Amino acid sequence: MKKQNKKKGFTLVELIAVIAILAILGAILVPRIAGYQAKAKKSNYQATAKSIVNAMKAYNSDKSDNRIDDDDTYWNATSPTGTAIDKVNNETGTKIIDTESANFKDFDDHINGNTEVKDIVQISLGKFNLNSDGKIVLESGVTVSIED
Numbered sequence: 001m002k003k004q005n006k007k008k009g010f011t012l013v014e015l016i017a018v019i020a021i022l023a024i025l026g027a028i029l030v031p032r033i034a035g036y037q038a039k040a041k042k043s044n045y046q047a048t049a050k051s052i053v054n055a056m057k058a059y060n061s062d063k064s065d066n067r068i069d070d071d072d073t074y075w076n077a078t079s080p081t082g083t084a085i086d087k088v089n090n091e092t093g094t095k096i097i098d099t100e101s102a103n104f105k106d107f108d109d110h111i112n113g114n115t116e117v118k119d120i121v122q123i124s125l126g127k128f129n130l131n132s133d134g135k136i137v138l139e140s141g142v143t144v145s146i147e148d
Contacts, residue, residue, distance in 0.1 A: 038130055045136065049124035056117065059088045070118035084117050119144060 052074075060067045068084045119142055122128060127139045136144040 042126075042128075042130055045123055045128075046126050049120050052120055053124040055088050056084055059091055062091075068117060070116070070121060072117045074115040074117045074120050115144060 056068045066087065068087060073083045074085065119138060122138045122140070123136060128136045131137050138144070
């Protein structure tokens with residue numbers, strides 16, 4: 001009686017086939033995951049902008065003068081006095097919109113150093129895209145830099 005010499009394991013061809021299948025699946029899934037991350041980031045910016053717009057609307061509902069208009073400066077890091085954020089925070093005596101928070105800083109750097117209220121409103125409505133270098137590009141063509 002002859003003993004059969006059976007080795008357990010996979011052949012080289014089987015291993016290469018499995019690796020090829022995994023590579024194909026990876027090539028399909030990686031761009032999708034990146035797309036989900038971009039959508040999540042966009043949703044985060046939109047939600048933050050909505051809460052800021054709601055705070056400004058609440059401020060305006062109580063005012064007949066000194067209201068916040070779309071053309072007002074939302075924030076200017078070098079001169080915050082008189083900006084929309086300054087008005088809202090001074091009215092309540094507390095920081096309704098925290099200028100030190102990470103979410104706030106997402107919108108504090110505009111091309112010319114100012115972010116206008118109308119830009120924040122556009123972001124809150126979802127009328128923007130994120131470009132490859134992480135900047136918000138509004139439908140009007142205005143670009144808002146993001147600080148992460």
